[in-house]
Amino acid sequence: MTAFVLVPGMFTGTHVWENTAAHLAAAGAEVYPVALTGLDGPRGTAPAGTDLETHIADVLAVIDAIGTETGQEDDGRIVLVGHDYGIHPALGAADRRTERIDRIVYLDSAMPRDGVPALAAVPDQSLRERLAERAGDGGGAGTDGELPPPAHGEWHRWGSTAGLSDAALDRLTTLAVPQPLGTLYQPLRLTGAVAGTPTTGVLCTANGSSIEMVQMLVGFGDPALRALVDPRVTFFELPTGHWPMLSCPAELADVLLRAAAGEGHRLEAADVAEPPVRRPFLLDLPEVPRERTGNVDLYLPDGEAEEPRPAVVFVHGGPVPADARPQPRDWPTLTGYAGYAATNGVVGAVVAHRLHELADFDRAAADVADAVERIRADPRVDADRVALWFLSGGGLITADWLGAPPPWLRCLAATYPVLAPLPNWGMSGTRFHPVDAVTKAGDLPVVLTRVGLEMPEIAAGVAEFLAAAEECGAGVEVIDVPHGHHGFETRDVTDESREAVRRAMRAVLRHLRP
Incomplete structure (x- = not known):
């Protein structure tokens, strides 16, 4: 049995996974959407001091609960999926429960590094610079505060809305909640234990990502991307925008099932084929x-x-x-x-x-x-x-x-x-x-x-x-x-x-x- 642990991104809660979760469950998988503190309830419910560690603890709690009712924690396979910001708490949790995680799926997300806060992955450059200035002025980790969610017409600043119906965009806006700033300012800490865990990147081409582009970047000789040519790393593309769980949930579920089976495109190493x-x-x-x-x-x-x-x-x-x-x-x-x-x-x-x-x-x-x-x-x-x-x-x-x-x-x-x-x-x-x-x-x-x-x-x-x-x-x-x-x-x-x-x-x- 495969268990999918689904971690949502900025401003969103478990509601974004509803249709994808239904398709996974229909295929026989267990599905566990993670309710991140302050992001899965009414606006303004994030407790003071909510930070990245808080959300890592939320993911750990879900992982630790899988199988406990039967006493078979080591049976089955856990596939940990992080969308957008969600890859940060997902990786933080996987680093501490490496033995439980079969695969990590980066769903249209960045590649977080040890010591780097999620702020570095905020796509809106002008906003990222303003938040960085605030952190430099003493408004960073250790202080409370929230980042308001996008208005209905501003979601494109956070990713392509291609494929979203009007109803889906309306619901995304209605249910969006502020992001606790501590989750963006606190650096991600990794011991390196998770480095050997198989991974899959799901790239949303309408949002500006593609396998061809990643292969080209590998060919540039970036040392940080050498790990992507490991045969345990696979890739899929979805022809949609940044929220595939809302725009094409059935297709996303199929890709996640295939990723769990070890399928996907593998990149060529620069020393195998001349870039x-x-x-x-x-x-x-x-x-x-x-x-x-x-x-x-x-x-x-x-x-x-x-x-x-x-x-x-x-x-x-x-x-x-x-x-x-x-x-x-x-x-x-x-x-x-x-x-x-x-x-x-x-x-x-x-x-x-x-x-x-x-x-x-x-x-x-x-x-x-x-x-x-x-x-x-x-x-x-x-x-x-x-x-x-x-x-x-x-x-x-x-x-x-x-x-x-x-x-x-x-x-x-x-x-x-x-x-x-x-x-x-x-x-x-x-x-x-x-x-x-x-x-x-x-x-x-x-x-x-x-x-x-x-x-x-x-x-x-x-x-x-x-x-x-x-x-x-x-x-x-x-x-x-x-x-x-x-x-x-x-x-x-x-x-x-x-x-x-x-x-x-x-x-x-x-x-x-x-």
Whole structure:
């Protein structure tokens, strides 16, 4: 017999599990939704001092009660499911009852670490910063307080509401209760005992997560993600928003049953299959001299042509962990594009910026802006003829340049770009919204390379951007790679892909040369 212990997320109680629990029970499983202190009753019922330890104790009480009526605590299997914030008390409890837990399921949740509070996983960046400031001012752990639940129209700040019916969203809002702040401020403490417990990640693609994206992050070389290639770690996707227990309870129940059976997708280790970011660039190019100064690499054209020359500045994507190796500036895609620009008689430049976490976009954008000015100041560069070329997650930084294009910016290019923040990135209050910025781009030429096999969560933002550009009359030239994936320059070495790169470069150069 499998027993599912279901731990709810922020602002919610056992009511969110009702339909999923019914489907699990119908399949013969035992189901134990956890009533977290202060989250499973009327508003304002959280006792003073309610914190993460309080909720860990709530989960432990449920685990310890399973099987006690028959005296068979060791029989059966316990699958511990944590949704959203709920993964924090779930992990805390599993760390202390490792022998009782057969598998932990991360349901559209973060990956908590020892010593890090749940505040770090709050998706709304502006709110997270305000709460962090309050903690720094003495309003953190050890004090009482509550975070009000979202209003009816504000749930999207906490995750995608895709798939929720109007009735489900109404009920979610009506039954939501304030979150005790102590549960967010108190750090999670783990001994490491739970590290060997099998796990499953259930990713909700409409909320911005996918197996392909996780595999890509593993390929970046993030040491923190190495554990995800363990064969005991599996993954599932659900094509829905952040509350699958409300939007698709039957499908979620099926996934949980399969997870309990050890099924699911397993990731490839970076040393088993060479990560795409490290594979060779799809064009054969001659060696081009590179000069590295600070966070800028310059690729200089050969010959005695008159200087200064136009420049194409390449901005990599992310977030990429600071200790990932190789660094993005050394990825074959970036070195390939910059070298290709140089072979076409212009200066190719690669900017290394500090987009290591989702909260780093402001810092990364400042890095790019500063680097561009230093590139323009180089005597070998024509300061009045510069193109900026953004890739992947760097696409959000285009908002700064689209919204107020300087006269020297002759072209803006974007290749498989992220052009709208993903729902679980919590960036609704930031300036990084190219879909809005393109309406102010004026006559700035834009060259957009779009891949046909793009991750759906990114493709949706590209479609939204193009619709906004068409409505305002922005000049966007689209270069399609119908059979290309995200990162096609090293993943899809085909004639189609090669021609797309050549076309994109020709388009950019047309705007740089008289």
